[in-house]
Amino acid sequence: MNTKNTPSTAASQPGRGTLALLAAACGITVGNVYLCQPLLDQIAVSLGVPAQTAGLVAVGAQVGYALGILLVLPLADVIASRKLARTLLALTALFLLAAALSPTTPLLIAASVALTATTVIPQILIPIISGLAAPEHRGRIIGTLQTGLILGILLSRTVSGAVAQATDTWRSPYLLAAILTGLLLLIVPRLIPDRERGATHTGYLNLLRSLPPLLRYRPLRLSMTLGFLVFGAFSAFWATLAFELASPAFGLGPAAAGLFGLYGAPGAILAPMAGRLSDRIGSFKVNLLSLAAVAVAFALGGWVGGISLLALVVAVNLLDFGLQSGQIANQTRIFALGNDIRARVNTLYMVATFGGGAAGSFAGTLAWSLGGWTAVCVLALALAAMAGVVLILNRPSSSHSSGAQA
Secondary structure (H helix, E strand, C coil), X not given: CCCCCCCCHHHHCCCHHHHHHHHHHHHHHHHHHHCCHHHHHHHHHHHCCCHHHHHHHHHHHHHHHHHHHHHHHHHHHCCCHHHHHHHHHHHHHHHHHHHHCCCCHHHHHHHHHHHHHCCCHHHHHHHHHHHHCCHHHHHXXXXXXXXXXXXXXXXXXXXXXXXXXXXXXXXXXXXXXXXHHHHHHHHHHHHCCCCCCCCCCCXXXXXXXXXXXHHHEHHHHHHHHHHHHHHHHHHHHHHHHHHHHHCCCCCCCHHHHHHHHHHCHHXXXXXXXXXXXXXXXXXXXXXXXXXXXXXXXXXXXXXXCCCCHHHHHHHHHHXXXXXXXXXXXXXXXXXXXXXXXXXXXXXXXXXXXXXXHHHHHHHHHHHHHHHHHHHHHHHHHHHHHHHHHHHHHCCCCCCCCCXXXX
C-alpha cells in the first residue's frame, strides 16, 4: 500500500498549533473590515472633512468585502490554494500600507475598498481546513476557526481604537494591521495544502453566471432581504458610534468606541444558542426573536443612549445578539436548499448582507449629519420594522417547503 499517495484524514488534518495559527489568521484578516469604525471621528478631524465624508471609509470597507466575496472568492476554484493565499495576503498588506499613508479622504476610501476586497482569507481557509478533518472532528475544527473569526470582529475595533488613542493618529492601526498581515504572508501559505483545481472545475465565469438563477428560490430571497436590512441597521450604529462618543455628551476618544466591541461580546457569545433553538422552533421564530432584540436595542439607544453609556452597552449586546442569531436563522434556511448549491447561495446571501452594511453605513452617517444620534436610531428602527414586515409576509405555511419558489 502506497501511504504517500493515499488520502489520510487523520494524518492531514491540522494539529492544535496549526489550527490556532489559522484561527488567528481568520481573526486578523476579518478584523481589517472593521478596524476603521472607531477611527472615523479621528479621520474626520485629521483630514478636515465632515462626519458624512469620513463615514464613506466604513462604507468602502463594506462594499469592498461584498465585492471580494462575489468576485475574488470564486478564484479559489481556479487558482491553487497557496498561490491564492500568498497573493491575497500580499495585496492586503500593501493596501493597508496605502491606507495608512493616504493624504486625502478619496485615496483612503479607495484603499479601504481594495484592502477589504482582498481580505477574504477566512472564507478560503475555513472550507479548505474543514475538508481535511474526519467527520467526527469537523465540527470542532470549524468551531475553532469560527471562534477566531468572531474574536477578530470583536477585538479589531478594541485594538484599533486603543492603538489610535495611544499614538494620537488613526494611521497607526492600519500600519499595525499591515505588519500583522505581512507576518501572515510568511506563515499561512506554509500551513495549508496546495490544493489545485479539480477535474470537475466549471470555470470562473460559468460559476458567476450560475448565481443569478438561484434567486428563484424564495427562502434565499427572504434571507438576503433580512440580512440586507438588519446588517444595514447594525452598520448604521457602528458607522456613527465614534461620532456620538466624541460628542459633548460624552467627550470620549477612539479607545472608548473600540471598547464597545468587547462590551458586545456577551450578546455575540450567546447568539450560537439560536442554532439549537432554530432546530426546535424553526428559522421564522428565531428571526422574530432576533428582530425584537434589534428593535429594543435601537429603541433603548434612541431613548436614553444619547446620555447614558450603560444604555449604549445594553443596546450593543442586544444588537450583537440580534444580528448573530438572525444570521444563524437565515443561513439555516438557505442551507436547507441543497448541498450542491450551498456555497453559491451563501455567496449571494453574504453579498446581500454586506451590501446592506454599505448602504447602512452611508445612510447612518447621513442621518447623523442631519439629526444626530436620534436620527440614526430612528433610521435603524425603520430598517428593523421593514425586516419585520418582510418576515411576516413570508410566514411559512404548513405546506411550506425549503425549496419553495416564488
